[in-house]
Amino acid sequence: MDCQYLPLTATGQLSSLFLDYIAQKDSLAPFYNHFPTPDAFRHQIAEKTFDEQKRQTLVDALERQYAGIANKPDFSVLRQPNTFTVTTGHQLNIFTGPLYIVYKLVTTINLARKLAQQYPDYQFVPVYWMATEDHDFPEINHFSLFGNQYAWQTEQRGAVGRMNPQELKTLFAQIPEKLHLFEKAYLNHNTLADAVRYYVNELFGAEGLICLDADDAALKRKFLPVMRDDLLNQTAGGLVEKQTEKLEVLGYKTVITARNINLFYLDDQLRERIERADDGTYRVLHTKLRFSEDELLTLLNEHPERFSPNVVLRPLYQETILPNLAYIGGPSEVPYWLQLKPVFDKYQTAFPMLMPRSFALYVPKVSARRVAKLGLTPEQLFQDDLALKREFVDHHTRHSLSFDNENKAVNKGLDALLHKAMMVDPTLEKAVLAETKRFANAVVRLEKKMRRAEERNQDVGLRQLQAVKAELFPNGGLQERSENYLTFALRDASFLKKLLATFNPFDYRMHICLEA
Numbered sequence: 001m002d003c004q005y006l007p008l009t010a011t012g013q014l015s016s017l018f019l020d021y022i023a024q025k026d027s028l029a030p031f032y033n034h035f036p037t038p039d040a041f042r043h044q045i046a047e048k049t050f051d052e053q054k055r056q057t058l059v060d061a062l063e064r065q066y067a068g069i070a071n072k073p074d075f076s077v078l079r080q081p082n083t084f085t086v087t088t089g090h091q092l093n094i095f096t097g098p099l100y101i102v103y104k105l106v107t108t109i110n111l112a113r114k115l116a117q118q119y120p121d122y123q124f125v126p127v128y129w130m131a132t133e134d135h136d137f138p139e140i141n142h143f144s145l146f147g148n149q150y151a152w153q154t155e156q157r158g159a160v161g162r163m164n165p166q167e168l169k170t171l172f173a174q175i176p177e178k179l180h181l182f183e184k185a186y187l188n189h190n191t192l193a194d195a196v197r198y199y200v201n202e203l204f205g206a207e208g209l210i211c212l213d214a215d216d217a218a219l220k221r222k223f224l225p226v227m228r229d230d231l232l233n234q235t236a237g238g239l240v241e242k243q244t245e246k247l248e249v250l251g252y253k254t255v256i257t258a259r260n261i262n263l264f265y266l267d268d269q270l271r272e273r274i275e276r277a278d279d280g281t282y283r284v285l286h287t288k289l290r291f292s293e294d295e296l297l298t299l300l301n302e303h304p305e306r307f308s309p310n311v312v313l314r315p316l317y318q319e320t321i322l323p324n325l326a327y328i329g330g331p332s333e334v335p336y337w338l339q340l341k342p343v344f345d346k347y348q349t350a351f352p353m354l355m356p357r358s359f360a361l362y363v364p365k366v367s368a369r370r371v372a373k374l375g376l377t378p379e380q381l382f383q384d385d386l387a388l389k390r391e392f393v394d395h396h397t398r399h400s401l402s403f404d405n406e407n408k409a410v411n412k413g414l415d416a417l418l419h420k421a422m423m424v425d426p427t428l429e430k431a432v433l434a435e436t437k438r439f440a441n442a443v444v445r446l447e448k449k450m451r452r453a454e455e456r457n458q459d460v461g462l463r464q465l466q467a468v469k470a471e472l473f474p475n476g477g478l479q480e481r482s483e484n485y486l487t488f489a490l491r492d493a494s495f496l497k498k499l500l501a502t503f504n505p506f507d508y509r510m511h512i513c514l515e516a
Helices: 016-022 026-031 039-045 052-065 075-079 097-120 165-172 181-185 191-208 215-220 225-232 234-248 293-302 314-321 335-338 341-346 367-374 385-396 403-422 426-457 459-472 495-502
Strands: 003-006 085-091 122-131 142-145 150-151 209-215 263-267 271-278 282-284 307-311 324-329 353-356 359-363 508-512
Touching: 003 426, 016 026, 016 335, 016 353, 026 234, 039 150, 039 324, 052 075, 052 209, 052 215, 052 314, 075 085, 075 122, 097 122, 097 191, 097 324, 097 359, 122 191, 142 307, 165 181, 165 341, 181 191, 191 209, 209 324, 225 234, 225 263, 225 293, 225 314, 234 341, 307 314, 314 341, 324 335, 335 353, 359 367, 359 426, 385 459, 495 508
Parallel strands: 085 122, 085 324, 122 209, 324 353, 359 508
Antiparallel strands: 003 508, 142 150, 263 271, 263 307, 271 282
């Protein structure tokens, strides 16, 4: 697979905050700890503390969660004080969801490999943090395969990881392709979390990737002091608000908004925000649940699993229960982590390195041949359709489609005409200028007619160009945000292996991957 590279700034798709972070703009330095370079991991390792008891709790949780899975990873390595994790996370999109989710997993695996080479005295485990507690079902219930959209309809509510995926049986009847791995995953497990763990282990377990479900009472007990403080003092919300204001003063648009209480109440079929009323009691929104302060704290101590961190506290929870060094995130994740550093400082937890995931445009063999034939550069592929069409026509025409030289000559003559007319009668200026404007408009119309005529002459090439753009940028957007990895893996069983062999986690550019 041949790879070309394009600066992410040239894609026209990413926020200034994300791009300025990658560029290591000085004004953003206070918003993170270390920028992710290979050498910077030495400092991150020195700063990360993680006690033996937490390691044992983590290993015990993983052993429970992987019970019954064949060829499961060896978790005992996580008991060793010289073992660290690198982590990515995402929702449990069905059939892996958009392609960029697989890119996140591959980036995380390759980062662990790179670090193992550079720091042989340490061990590095790639982790997929499954967002099992997320309750935004419409974001995960659909996927695209060969241009067709498929969606899971259900009456189930609450945390998606607890949903029963066996309802997906009706979806398999709609999909022409035989997806045996996913049939085993979804139809043989009672929760979506178990199903995702199964197929991710089948796809990436041999590469050392571990799936963690943080919807676990023992793990949440390690986070209990922070949750108690958030309920009583609403500490995190104020810290994030101040950090957000600093970013906005710099001209950046921020991603997340903190709440006074950054916890949800979690139970079967239910994940709703907790709010504190004016009388000091607590209520769970959209329910009849009400608690006094003592009742809520008793519930927290006895059942910490009923409390679910939101986007403000989830990253801190992650870093509390993992010996983690880096978080691998996308263009919306990295910016919101930049809003959170004061929360980590408050709770004396090392802020992880924020690593952009790998970005890629995968060009299948037929399209790769068309790209070569059309002579398209990586920069041109990411141009908008109108600009690319114009540039293509200009490059391939044998004629001049501009009247620039002629305009200069005519304008010189018109200036002379205007001067001569005004010598006779200054009131003729308006009449001459009006004729000049009519002439300029006529030239513009004629240029457009010539361009349309030349486009008809180049019809074959333009149709090929449009076909390439339509395939590589479905619905005008980035391929990785809509296509599913199965679109390529069903045609090429080595697709994932090729990604693993190609992605350099420290290369923060767009990979243009052309299939040979």
